[in-house]
Amino acid sequence: MRRSQRLQPVARAVGHDERECAARLAEAERRAQDAGKRLEELEAYQADYASGLAGRVAAGMSATDLRDYRAFLARLGEALRAQGRLVLQARAERDQAREAWRLAAQRAKSIGQVIGRWQAEERVIGERREQFETDERALQMSRARERST
Numbered sequence: 001m002r003r004s005q006r007l008q009p010v011a012r013a014v015g016h017d018e019r020e021c022a023a024r025l026a027e028a029e030r031r032a033q034d035a036g037k038r039l040e041e042l043e044a045y046q047a048d049y050a051s052g053l054a055g056r057v058a059a060g061m062s063a064t065d066l067r068d069y070r071a072f073l074a075r076l077g078e079a080l081r082a083q084g085r086l087v088l089q090a091r092a093e094r095d096q097a098r099e100a101w102r103l104a105a106q107r108a109k110s111i112g113q114v115i116g117r118w119q120a121e122e123r124v125i126g127e128r129r130e131q132f133e134t135d136e137r138a139l140q141m142s143r144a145r146e147r148s149t
Helices: 008-060 063-148
Strands: none
16 A cells, blocks of 8 residues: 555545534634624614613603613613623634634645655656666567577
8 A cells, every 4th residue: 555545544534624623613603693693783772772762751751660771771781791792702712613623724734735745756656667667678678689680
C-alpha cells in the first residue's frame, strides 16, 4: 500500500470532523441570529409600549394603572437585559464554533496537501521506474541484436 493510500482513512476522518464543525457553526450562527432578532423585537416592543405612555397619561390614567405600566416596563427592561446576555452568549458560542471549524479546515487542508505531495512523489517514482524498465528492455534488445549479427 502506498503512503498516500495509508493516509486516506485519516483524510476521511479529518474531513468528517470538518463537516461536523461546519454544521455546528451553522447551528451556532442560526442561534445567534435568532437571539439577535428576539432582542430587536423586544426593543421595538419596549419602545412602542413606552411611547404609548404619554398618550395614556394624557387620556387620563389612574395612579394604579401608571404604577402597573411602569412595573411592566421594568419587567420588560429586565427581559431585554436577559436577552442581551443571551445574545452575547450565543455570539461567543458562534465565535468558538467558527474557530473550531477554522482549525478543522486547516487540518483537512494540511492532510490534503501531504497526500497530494506524496501522490506526486509516487508518480515521479513510477515514471522513473517505467523509464528504467523501458531503457532496460531497449538495452536488452540492442544486445540481443548485436549477438545475432
